[in-house]
Amino acid sequence: MSLHLRSSQALRLWREVTEQSVRDAAPDLTQRQLALLLVIYLEAPPHTVRALAARLNVTKPVVTRALNSMGELMLVDRYRDQKDMRNVLIKRTVAGSLYLEGLSEHIIASAKELPL
Amino acid sequence: MSLHLRSSQALRLWREVTEQSVRDAAPDLTQRQLALLLVIYLEAPPHTVRALAARLNVTKPVVTRALNSMGELMLVDRYRDQKDMRNVLIKRTVAGSLYLEGLSEHIIASAKELPL
DNA sequence: CATGATCATAACGCTACCGAAACAAAAAGG
């Protein structure tokens, strides 16, 4: 058995959560930054700039810049791969985990109150 | 009975849909623009700039600019209120409906394949 | 009808992101 949503429910869910994010003026991530953050936290490491860029179909500078921005917000961390000093590996942070935890709570709460 | 999501499911759903939007390079709306679009299409008209700004907790120029951008993409339309010529009323478009229809299909498809 | 309030938009200076290309550092491989 799978999770079944109707069209009106799907959009309503998206509206609730997106609207909440806007209203709260939470760290104003772009779509790309958010997508990146979710991949980093939901997929198994290691994550490199190159792999992330390929996965999201964006250029490497986009990833570098997104990591700069989210790094300042402490949402991610990065360090050189000691095995191959060309690589940069992206690490999760406590702040990043908390941020996504907050997001998931919003999603869950909104889903719970969707009309059937 | 209400729609219950677990934390991992919620974030996975968000990742799937956000990632898809990024990969497809669909009209690159900001969070604010998307929130605005969803309110316009899911809430009953009439919609004015002022009311939308208040609802999303943003300034009026933000709404005007978002309507400019989305207007160029044909996602929304606007015209003067004939009853009160100070007001601008926002209208839905075919392209906007199609865009949100695509979004909802993405959401539904992703939800359907969430692990239980 | 004139003055003040209420709309939406325009103007201004600023910041952040964009794609493309150039670059620096490290590894690979002849």
Place this chain on the structure above:
DNA sequence: CCTTTTTGTTTCGGTAGCGTTATGATCATG
């Protein structure tokens, strides 16, 4: 070794969003 390849970052010029403030148009009210 010394070139070539790979990896990530920086730079460049350009675009688009931001908040604040000013403006123009319309309505309400004395």
